[in-house]
Amino acid sequence: MKYLTYFRSGLLLGLMMITHLSYSSYTFAEDVTWKAGSASVVITPEKDLWMAGYGGRTAPAEGKLHDLWLKVLVIEASNGHRGVIVSTDTLGIPQSIYNNVCAALKEKFDLDRNQIMLNSSHTHCGPVLRGALHDIYPLNANHLKDINEYSDKLEQKLVTAVGTAIKKLEPASLYSGKGFTSFAVNRRTNKEAEVPKLRLANELKGPIDHSVPILAVKDKAGKLKTIVFGYACHNTTLSFQKWCGDYAGFAQYDLEAMFPGVTAMFYMGCGADQNPLPRRTVELAQSYGSRLAHAVADVVRLPMVELDPELKTEIEIIDIKLGAHLNKSELEKIASGSPGSYRTRWGSRLLKQLNSGKPFIKSYPFPVEVWRLGKKQLWIAIGGEVVIDYALAMKKEYGPDTWVTGYANDVMAYTPSLRVLKEGGYEGNTSMAVYGMPSHRWSEEIEDKIVESVQRQVKKIRDGK
Numbered sequence: 001m002k003y004l005t006y007f008r009s010g011l012l013l014g015l016m017m018i019t020h021l022s023y024s025s026y027t028f029a030e031d032v033t034w035k036a037g038s039a040s041v042v043i044t045p046e047k048d049l050w051m052a053g054y055g056g057r058t059a060p061a062e063g064k065l066h067d068l069w070l071k072v073l074v075i076e077a078s079n080g081h082r083g084v085i086v087s088t089d090t091l092g093i094p095q096s097i098y099n100n101v102c103a104a105l106k107e108k109f110d111l112d113r114n115q116i117m118l119n120s121s122h123t124h125c126g127p128v129l130r131g132a133l134h135d136i137y138p139l140n141a142n143h144l145k146d147i148n149e150y151s152d153k154l155e156q157k158l159v160t161a162v163g164t165a166i167k168k169l170e171p172a173s174l175y176s177g178k179g180f181t182s183f184a185v186n187r188r189t190n191k192e193a194e195v196p197k198l199r200l201a202n203e204l205k206g207p208i209d210h211s212v213p214i215l216a217v218k219d220k221a222g223k224l225k226t227i228v229f230g231y232a233c234h235n236t237t238l239s240f241q242k243w244c245g246d247y248a249g250f251a252q253y254d255l256e257a258m259f260p261g262v263t264a265m266f267y268m269g270c271g272a273d274q275n276p277l278p279r280r281t282v283e284l285a286q287s288y289g290s291r292l293a294h295a296v297a298d299v300v301r302l303p304m305v306e307l308d309p310e311l312k313t314e315i316e317i318i319d320i321k322l323g324a325h326l327n328k329s330e331l332e333k334i335a336s337g338s339p340g341s342y343r344t345r346w347g348s349r350l351l352k353q354l355n356s357g358k359p360f361i362k363s364y365p366f367p368v369e370v371w372r373l374g375k376k377q378l379w380i381a382i383g384g385e386v387v388i389d390y391a392l393a394m395k396k397e398y399g400p401d402t403w404v405t406g407y408a409n410d411v412m413a414y415t416p417s418l419r420v421l422k423e424g425g426y427e428g429n430t431s432m433a434v435y436g437m438p439s440h441r442w443s444e445e446i447e448d449k450i451v452e453s454v455q456r457q458v459k460k461i462r463d464g465k
Contacts, residue, residue, distance in 0.1 A: 034309045035076040036217045037168030038226045038263040039161040043070045043089065043154060044243050045127050047146050052091035053124030054239055055136045055342045055434065060143075061127070064243035065282065066253065068126055070157055071265045073217065073226050074165040075174065075373075077311035083115050083371060084162055085228060087265035089245040090120045090154075092385070092411025094132035097155055098367075104159045109166060114315035117369060117381050118158075119267035120407045123235040125244040129154070132411070135346040135436045171220045175304035176377050178401060179212035179295035183247075183288045184233035186388070187275040188425060195277040208232075209269060209391045212295045213403040215373070216304055224262050227255060229296045230405060232269030232388055237276045237285040247276055250289025251296070258297055268407040272385035272414055273427050307374030314457040315369040318450070321443040325360050326350060346433045353438075360438035367409040368450055370457035377401070378461075380454055381408035384415035387427055390450070393417075398458065413437055418447040 044067045048060040068089035076082045084105065098118055105111040128137065130151035139147070185195055186206030198204045209232045217226040235246040245252065248266040255264035276288050326334070326347075331354060334347025353360070369381040378398050382390060386406030394404045406415065413435040420428040421444060429441050 032078045032309060034078070034172045034174050034307075035169040036073065036172035036174070036226065037165040037170065038071065038073045038217075039164040039168065040069055040071045040263055041157050041161045042067045043157060044068045045150055047150070049127040049146055049150060050137045050139065050143060051124070051241065051243075052126055052128045052133050053236070057137065057241075059241065061243055062241040065125075066244060066249060068123075068243055068245060068249070069252070070154070070161060071263055072158075072161045072165045073228060073263070073265060074162065074169060075217075075311065076169055078309040081115075081311050081313070082111065083311050083313055084111060084117065084165075085265065086116075086118045086158060086162075087228070087267055088118070088120050089123050089249055090126045090129065091122055091124065092120045092132065092407055093118045093409065094129050095410045095412060096131045097129060097151060098410045100155050101158055104155070105162060108159065109162065114313040114369065116409075117371070117405070118409050119381075119405060120411060121235055121245060121248040121266050122268045122271075122385070122407050122411075123244065123246045123249060125238055125240070125242060125246055127243075133434065133436075135349060136342040136434060138340075138345075172225065173218045173222075174307040174309075174373065175216040175218070176307055176373070176401070177214040177216065177299040177304040179214060179229075179299045180210055181212055181231065181291045181295040182210045183276050183291060184208055184210060184231070184271065184274040185277040186273055187234075187277070188273050188420075188423075188427065190277070192275070192277055207388050207392055208274065209388055212292065212299075213269075214296055214299050214304075216300050224259055224300060226263045226265065227259070227296060227300060228265045228267065229292075230267045230269045230403065231292055232271035232391060232406070233274045233276055234271050235268070237279040237288060238282065239280060244285070247285045247288035247292065250286050251292040254290055254293035255296060258293065259300075267405050270382070270386040270388050270391040270404055270406040272406060273387045273420065307377055310372075310374055312372045312461045313369075314371075314460055315367065316453045316457060317365045317367055318453050319363045320366045320446050320449050321363045322361065322437060322439040323441040323443050325438055326440070328354060343433050346436060349436070350438055364412060366412070366449070368453040368457070369408065370454060370461060372461045377403070378458065379403040379405065381405040382415060382450060383408055383410045384413050385411060385427075385431075386415040387417055387420050389417035389419060390415070393451070394454065413442070415450070416442065416446065418444060421446065
């Protein structure tokens with residue numbers, strides 16, 4: 001009888017323990033989730049600043065077609081590790097803004113540089129920013145003052161928006177997917193005037209990437225909250241004097257109209273040698289934006305791949321050497337060119353620096369970043385205007401669903417592959433003047449340096465270090 005009593009007591013205790021364990025396991029499962037929060041801020045300049053992107057412009061902006069935006073998504077894995085994704089309707093984030101923002105986010109929110117991904121849409125209808133592209137335009141002291149003031153405000157808005165997104169963190173689910181759209185054309189291998197005919201004949205040439213990588217965020221109830229999407233194509237449909245996000249801006253507006261309450265965020269893929277063709281009309285920009293938005297919508301309306309609440313983030317700032325410096329005789333020849341030419345301004349500034357005895361930089365601190373969302377989804381972000389070869393190579397090495405972002409964190413120049421560097425042309429050999437670099441080109445180590453950095457970071461992430 002005593003044994004039976006003990007048995008019953010033990011059974012009751014065992015049942016209580018099992019019930020407790022089951023309840024605890026259930027609670028733990030509920031807690032193992034992502035958190036996410038987003039924020040959006042208008043960044044349309046209040047003054048008519050000079051517009052970035054085209055060297056032929058002769059005057060500042062004249063109003064807007066639609067507002068420019070800065071948007072932030074903060075994601076938090078189940079272990080508390082956070083990632084900050086920023087999209088901006090800008091030509092490119094320059095080094096000074098990148099460094100200042102990273103320092104402020106570290107101080108205010110204890111975010112390390114590897115947790116921050118600053119993206120620019122590369123619209124050519126956005127403002128000139130501090131320390132970037134200043135040789136292209138005839139900027140006077142007042143122009144520079146306005147540019148610097150705007151850049152300071154942009155930094156402040158970005159940091160504040162990150163704080164807002166952090167405050168809005170709530171349980172969420174993250175999903176990955178991939179769409180398709182085909183308006184990008186390799187501009188190095190197809191003459192613009194011939195594109196309509198070549199397209200009809202299916203005879204367009206050169207490497208391209210028409211994939212549309214997508215990150216979707218839903219709340220606990222399964223409601224869509226944020227969409228992050230990319231495409232590898234220059235944002236150069238428009239060249240007029242009004243603020244506008246170009247096709248990427250229209251795509252974001254369209255998606256937010258299709259999914260009320262959703263924040264839509266665009267990032268540029270490796271589109272430095274890709275153009276939207278034909279171009280130069282608002283109707284075409286709207287059409288390309290609509291096509292991109294529907295490519296995204298078609299994916300997010302259907303089941304996507306759910307990502308486990310795991311986030312690993314790495315970054316390296318690698319030192320990449322420039323090619324040979326311009327010598328004094330070269331600079332004197334360039335500086336004696338047409339007074340209104342940006343190349344003349346570039347050569348004159350460098351000649352003045354050379355004569356003053358201030359040395360030219362020999363290399364550049366170049367950002368390469370790798371994230372993994374969930375157990376498999378790799379996201380590689382490379383600085384500069386990155387050509388399509390990098391995306392194709394990374395997908396071949398790490399899988400076709402790998403996301404490869406260009407124009408990330410610091411846009412300091414074009415980022416050619418070794419193939420493009422050796423072929424020359426604008427992206428490989430003459431574009432450095434646009435960014436004010438003291439050389440015509442990068443050294444031939446550039447591709448190896450970037451690829452090796454990605455390999456190191458992927459290994460760290462996959463090894464769990």
